[in-house]
Amino acid sequence: MRVGIVGAGSIAFGTAVLVEQQGHKVTLWSPSGERTKALSAGEPLIAEGAIQGTFHPAVAATAAELVASAEALVIALPAYGHKTVLDAIAPYVTEQQTVIFSSHASFGALYLSRLLAERGIVATIVAWGTTAVSGRQRSPTSVNVNTVRKQVDIATVPASRSTAGLAVCKDLFGDRFLDRGSLMAIALSNLNPQNHMGIALGNMTRMERGESWSQGQNVTPNVGRLLEELDQERIAIASKLGLDVRNIFQHFHLSFHVPVSSISQMNQEMHDAGNGGSGPTTADSRYVTEDVPFGLVMTAKIGRLAGHPAELHEAGVRIFSAMYGRDFTAENDLLNALDLDAMSLEELKDLCQNGFAAAA
Structure with missing residues (x-):
C-alpha cells in the first residue's frame, strides 16, 4: 500500500x-x-x-x-x-x-x-x-x-x-x-498522559536543568505508586462507562516486555535491560505541553461527564498550570473546537460510535 x-x-x-x-x-x-x-x-x-x-x-x-x-x-x-x-x-x-x-x-x-x-x-x-x-x-x-x-x-x-x-x-x-x-x-486507553504526569512531577528539576537521566530508573517507588493511583482513576471512569481498557501493568508488560510486578519494579527491570529510555532534558517537553492539555484535561472532562471526577488528574492540570504560568485547559484546541463542554454524555457516546453524519 x-x-x-x-x-x-x-x-x-x-x-x-x-x-x-x-x-x-x-x-x-x-x-x-x-x-x-x-x-x-x-x-x-x-x-x-x-x-x-x-x-x-x-x-x-x-x-x-x-x-x-x-x-x-x-x-x-x-x-x-x-x-x-x-x-x-x-x-x-x-x-x-x-x-x-x-x-x-x-x-x-x-x-x-x-x-x-x-x-x-x-x-x-x-x-x-x-x-x-x-x-x-x-x-x-x-x-x-x-x-x-x-x-x-x-x-x-x-x-x-x-x-x-x-x-x-x-x-x-x-x-x-x-x-x-x-x-x-x-x-481512555492512552496511558502516556497519566504516566508522563507522574514522571515529570517527580523529575521536574532534572528536566529544567537539562540533565541526562534514565526515565525507567527514576520511576522510583513513590513515583510508581503515583502512576498506579492515577491509573486507578482512569480505570474507574472506564468501568463506570462499561468500557474494557487495559491497565498500567498490562501496558508496561505488552509494550516493554517485562514481567508484571509493581510499576516501579517493572521500570527498574526496563532500565536494567537497557530499555528504560531517557527522560526529557527540557521543561518544554511534550510530557507536559502535549500530555497535560490533550491528555489529562480530556480524561478529567470525561470523568466529570461520567459522574466520576478524576481528582488526581485535575490536580495535575492545576499544578502544571501553576508551574508553567499557563492555562493548559484553554490550550486544547480540539476539545474547544468540538465544544465538548456543551455535549451530554449520551451525545458524546453516539458520536464515538457513529461519527458526524455527512451533509446532504
Missing part, C-alpha cells in the same frame, strides 16, 4: 520504518518542511534499535500532494499539532481512504469526522490508544526505535467500518491490534 505519514519526528520516523519493513511505500509530510529537508534531498533514513536498516521514504511538499499519493494516512505528530494538520488534509481526503491516528488524543477523530461530514464525506478513521513504536529521533535522518509494541488498542469511526479499519492496520503494521469497539474506550 501507499502510506502517507503526517509528521517527521521520532514517532513518524519509527512508524515509517515499520511500515516499509512490512513491504509498503511511505511518503512523509512535515507541515514546516524543516524536518524533512535532508530526506527530500535524497538522504536515507537510518533505523537502529528494535528495527535496524536503511529506508527511503519519499517526501511530500504539501498536504494535497501527500493525500493524493496515499491509500492510507497516518497522523504521527504531537497532539498540539493535530488540529492544524487535520484542517490541512481534510479538504482532500476521500471516502476510499483510511486515516489512522497514532496515537489518538482529545477526540481528534471526531473533529476530522466533522470536517469530512461538512464535505459530504464519510471516511474510515482509526484511532489508536498508543503508538506502534516508541523511540528517539537521533538526527534529521536517523531514529532509534526503542520498542515495537506487541499490542495496540484501536477503534474505528464510524464503528460500522471496524472490520475494514482493523484489516488496514494489520496489513500495514502486522497482527498487533485489539479492537476495543468504541472511540470512548480509546479516549
Whole structure:
C-alpha cells in the first residue's frame, strides 16, 4: 500500500520504518518542511534499535500532494499539532481512504469526522490508544526505535467500518491490534498522559536543568505508586462507562516486555535491560505541553461527564498550570473546537460510535 505519514519526528520516523519493513511505500509530510529537508534531498533514513536498516521514504511538499499519493494516512505528530494538520488534509481526503491516528488524543477523530461530514464525506478513521513504536529521533535522518509494541488498542469511526479499519492496520503494521469497539474506550486507553504526569512531577528539576537521566530508573517507588493511583482513576471512569481498557501493568508488560510486578519494579527491570529510555532534558517537553492539555484535561472532562471526577488528574492540570504560568485547559484546541463542554454524555457516546453524519 501507499502510506502517507503526517509528521517527521521520532514517532513518524519509527512508524515509517515499520511500515516499509512490512513491504509498503511511505511518503512523509512535515507541515514546516524543516524536518524533512535532508530526506527530500535524497538522504536515507537510518533505523537502529528494535528495527535496524536503511529506508527511503519519499517526501511530500504539501498536504494535497501527500493525500493524493496515499491509500492510507497516518497522523504521527504531537497532539498540539493535530488540529492544524487535520484542517490541512481534510479538504482532500476521500471516502476510499483510511486515516489512522497514532496515537489518538482529545477526540481528534471526531473533529476530522466533522470536517469530512461538512464535505459530504464519510471516511474510515482509526484511532489508536498508543503508538506502534516508541523511540528517539537521533538526527534529521536517523531514529532509534526503542520498542515495537506487541499490542495496540484501536477503534474505528464510524464503528460500522471496524472490520475494514482493523484489516488496514494489520496489513500495514502486522497482527498487533485489539479492537476495543468504541472511540470512548480509546479516549481512555492512552496511558502516556497519566504516566508522563507522574514522571515529570517527580523529575521536574532534572528536566529544567537539562540533565541526562534514565526515565525507567527514576520511576522510583513513590513515583510508581503515583502512576498506579492515577491509573486507578482512569480505570474507574472506564468501568463506570462499561468500557474494557487495559491497565498500567498490562501496558508496561505488552509494550516493554517485562514481567508484571509493581510499576516501579517493572521500570527498574526496563532500565536494567537497557530499555528504560531517557527522560526529557527540557521543561518544554511534550510530557507536559502535549500530555497535560490533550491528555489529562480530556480524561478529567470525561470523568466529570461520567459522574466520576478524576481528582488526581485535575490536580495535575492545576499544578502544571501553576508551574508553567499557563492555562493548559484553554490550550486544547480540539476539545474547544468540538465544544465538548456543551455535549451530554449520551451525545458524546453516539458520536464515538457513529461519527458526524455527512451533509446532504
